[in-house]
Amino acid sequence: MNRLIARVASAVLLFGLVGQAAQAADALNGKSLYLNGPVSGGATCASCHGPTPANNVNGILAAANQPSVISNAFAANLGGMGSLFNGKFSAAELADLAAFIGNPNVTAAPAASLAPTTLTFSGANIGQASAPLSATLTNSGNAALNIGTISIGGAAAGDFALGGGSCANGASIAAGANCTVQATFTPTAAGARAATLIITHNATGGSSTVSLNGTGNATPQATIGLSASSVDFGKLLTGIPSAVSSITVNNSGQAALNFSAISVSGASASIITRAGTCAVGTSVAAGSSCTVTVQAAPTSAGAIAASLTLASNASNGGGTVTVSLTGTAAAPAPALSATPSAVAFGSQTIGAAAATQTITLANTGNVALSIGSVGVTGSTAVKLSGSTCGTTLAVGASCAATVSFTPTTEGAVTAALAVASNAPALQVGITGTGTTQATAKPALSETGPIAFADTQVGSSAADHTTTLGNSGNAALKIATLTLGGTNPGDFVVGGTCAANVSVSSGATCTITTAFKPTAAGARSADLLLVTDSGAQLHLTLNGNGVAVVVTTPSLGISPQSFDFGSVVIGGTAPTRRFTLTNSGAAAVTLSGATFSGPFAAVADSTGCTAFPVTLQPGASCDLVVSYTPTNAGASNGSVAIQSGSTTWNIALSGQGAASTPNAAPSNHGGGGCSASQDVTDPTLVALLVLSLVVIGWRRRSRNGGAK
Ligand code: HEC
Numbered sequence: 001m002n003r004l005i006a007r008v009a010s011a012v013l014l015f016g017l018v019g020q021a022a023q024a025a026d027a028l029n030g031k032s033l034y035l036n037g038p039v040s041g042g043a044t045c046a047s048c049h050g051p052t053p054a055n056n057v058n059g060i061l062a063a064a065n066q067p068s069v070i071s072n073a074f075a076a077n078l079g080g081m082g083s084l085f086n087g088k089f090s091a092a093e094l095a096d097l098a099a100f101i102g103n104p105n106v107t108a109a110p111a112a113s114l115a116p117t118t119l120t121f122s123g124a125n126i127g128q129a130s131a132p133l134s135a136t137l138t139n140s141g142n143a144a145l146n147i148g149t150i151s152i153g154g155a156a157a158g159d160f161a162l163g164g165g166s167c168a169n170g171a172s173i174a175a176g177a178n179c180t181v182q183a184t185f186t187p188t189a190a191g192a193r194a195a196t197l198i199i200t201h202n203a204t205g206g207s208s209t210v211s212l213n214g215t216g217n218a219t220p221q222a223t224i225g226l227s228a229s230s231v232d233f234g235k236l237l238t239g240i241p242s243a244v245s246s247i248t249v250n251n252s253g254q255a256a257l258n259f260s261a262i263s264v265s266g267a268s269a270s271i272i273t274r275a276g277t278c279a280v281g282t283s284v285a286a287g288s289s290c291t292v293t294v295q296a297a298p299t300s301a302g303a304i305a306a307s308l309t310l311a312s313n314a315s316n317g318g319g320t321v322t323v324s325l326t327g328t329a330a331a332p333a334p335a336l337s338a339t340p341s342a343v344a345f346g347s348q349t350i351g352a353a354a355a356t357q358t359i360t361l362a363n364t365g366n367v368a369l370s371i372g373s374v375g376v377t378g379s380t381a382v383k384l385s386g387s388t389c390g391t392t393l394a395v396g397a398s399c400a401a402t403v404s405f406t407p408t409t410e411g412a413v414t415a416a417l418a419v420a421s422n423a424p425a426l427q428v429g430i431t432g433t434g435t436t437q438a439t440a441k442p443a444l445s446e447t448g449p450i451a452f453a454d455t456q457v458g459s460s461a462a463d464h465t466t467t468l469g470n471s472g473n474a475a476l477k478i479a480t481l482t483l484g485g486t487n488p489g490d491f492v493v494g495g496t497c498a499a500n501v502s503v504s505s506g507a508t509c510t511i512t513t514a515f516k517p518t519a520a521g522a523r524s525a526d527l528l529l530v531t532d533s534g535a536q537l538h539l540t541l542n543g544n545g546v547a548v549v550v551t552t553p554s555l556g557i558s559p560q561s562f563d564f565g566s567v568v569i570g571g572t573a574p575t576r577r578f579t580l581t582n583s584g585a586a587a588v589t590l591s592g593a594t595f596s597g598p599f600a601a602v603a604d605s606t607g608c609t610a611f612p613v614t615l616q617p618g619a620s621c622d623l624v625v626s627y628t629p630t631n632a633g634a635s636n637g638s639v640a641i642q643s644g645s646t647t648w649n650i651a652l653s654g655q656g657a658a659s660t661p662n663a664a665p666s667n668h669g670g671g672g673c674s675a676s677q678d679v680t681d682p683t684l685v686a687l688l689v690l691s692l693v694v695i696g697w698r699r700r701s702r703n704g705g706a707k
């Protein structure tokens with residue numbers, strides 16, 4: 001029974017092949033297979049049958065358009081062909097070979113098709129151009145399609161015009177490629193208008209055409225257009241009106257445009273002031289324009305949302321067009337910050353040269369700062385020795401104030417840098433101690449801030465080196481050297497300066513800082529060095545973390561699964577090529593392929609090289625896989641292809657068949673003819689059912705025709 005089904009299945013399969021050959025066989029591909037042998041490699045037909053089948057060497061013309069003659073000859077191992085080719089050609093390839101044998105003089109030719117065959121324009125006013133419509137010219141042949149000219153002919157040719165589209169006079173369209181033609185409709189008269197778009201070319205027929213249809217609209221209409229469909233006022237402050245935005249409203253129609261209403265609506269309508277030349281009762285002549293201006297004056301913080309609506313007699317958009325009005329408002333909040341927020345000079349010898357430290361003042365608010373005064377209060381031993389701060393400081397800007405310490409008496413000194421502005425009053429505490437002893441005088445080689453180069457998250461920017469000098473008369477010892485501030489974890493400190501390191505008078509040590517962002521965006525930290533005498537030195541570190549672009553590798557696999565069909569145990573193992581294509585934007589490195597089941601990779605000089613395989617974007621290679629069943633019955637397995645943490649799987653299957661002495665030559669399986677004998681294959685069962693249905697239908701229609 002099983003055998004019988006197998007026979008019927010084979011017959012059906014052959015029937016299927018003939019059907020396919022008549023429809024889709026590609027004689028050019030057959031020519032390539034004839035001259036070059038199977039895709040997986042091996043002998044060529046030409047080697048025994050001569051350079052062309054036309055000479056009928058060894059009787060090959062028997063297979064003209066008859067793939068079954070080839071498969072039967074292989075099955076019978078005629079001339080040893082079975083040993084050479086069994087399992088190496090798919091059913092489609094055998095059909096292609098037969099098509100070539102039937103047409104040995106086949107040459108490549110273009111084939112043109114133009115779709116859609118009709119372009120119908122919606123009604124347009126006389127003299128007014130409609131939006132363009134396009135048609136696609138496709139070359140479904142296998143040689144270049146050369147365009148001669150593209151033109152419009154027919155009764156109302158003057159009402160249609162070519163414009164846009166990628167097809168051009170004299171252009172060449174590669175096999176399988178396409179181009180587009182575009183036409184517009186500008187009726188010169190009322191009623192139905194028709195013409196034909198003609199493309200001449202070198203494919204069969206010499207030209208392709210598209211019918212062009214449209215209707216001319218006799219009554220002139222107004223057409224409204226806007227220069228912008230939205231206005232974003234941006235970030236505003238409450239109490240401060242935005243800039244005035246202007247929108248141009250034009251009438252591209254044939255009749256005067258008349259507004260029935262112009263209004264602003266929505267939650268924020270009350271803070272929008274509308275003006276301009278567009279007005280109800282003022283006609284905009286055909287071809288003319290008017291303007292609407294809008295200005296927002298926010299009174300409270302929050303999002304601004306409103307819309308401007310213009311209702312008119314225009315024929316488009318139902319006569320009503322809208323412009324969305326957006327923005328955000330915040331209350332003005334002047335803010336001033338100081339870095340460092342406190343200054344400690346430590347011990348300083350009375351009468352020695354002044355020690356200095358610099359304080360950076362920054363406008364961290366959303367309005368300009370007007371600075372009233374910058375000065376030192378609390379002690380005459382501390383003076384403001386320099387300032388780059390003027391009377392105003394823009395949003396985000398900063399300036400520097402330098403303070404110096406020259407004690408005249410022994411003991412602790414307390415003072416403050418005081419800044420008066422429209423922001424809350426700012427005080428930076430300053431401490432120091434006057435002594436008659438010799439003191440160290442620590443100073444950094446720079447006041448900062450140190451700006452590191454933009455760095456990818458996880459990477460390190462080049463190190464920066466700062467020197468700590470001691471120009472005093474006594475040695476100093478570093479008490480602590482620490483990172484604080486906003487993102488201390490994003491910076492690394494090294495160098496010879498470290499806690500408990502002593503720096504003698506006139507000596508130096510170095511601080512190296514590195515930027516290693518843990519997140520994207522602006523990152524900053526505050527380096528604080530404290531000496532044993534209480535001096536505090538600050539250095540601001542700034543950097544910008546750049547997000548790492550994660551590209552997920554993308555691999556195209558064809559086919560994504562394969563059934564090798566029935567294969568005799570111990571016979572020649574069939575192979576199958578799987579094309580792996582890098583369909584992503586970055587190179588992909590495939591680290592390896594792991595097989596399960598009786599399937600294995602086969603080294604092939606025309607296939608992928610040994611793993612790891614690197615594929616550039618768009619590149620591909622073939623993974624050649626063999627099937628070597630060891631047990632009778634179904635084999636199921638897979639191959640997993642890895643790249644980093646990504647894995648792609650190809651499902652593999654087949655049927656192991658025990659070899660019997662009387663068995664027919666083993667021409668089953670392999671090379672794409674997946675279903676040659678395997679009745680459990682669902683495709684085959686489907687084919688069987690389909691064929692019986694077709695045969696039944698043919699009989700019935702024949703009988704019907706006879707009556
Ligand atoms: C090793 C040499 C050799 C190669 C390679 C070869 N053939 Fe043949 N082929 C023969 C011989 C010999 C015969 C005649 C056998 C006979 O008449 O008994 C033959 C006969 C044929 C026939 C006639 C079968 C019939 O029933 O009369 C066809 C069709 C055919 N070959 C197709 C092909 C195709 C297609 C290829 C390439 C895929 C090919 N051959 C490659 C040697 C070869």
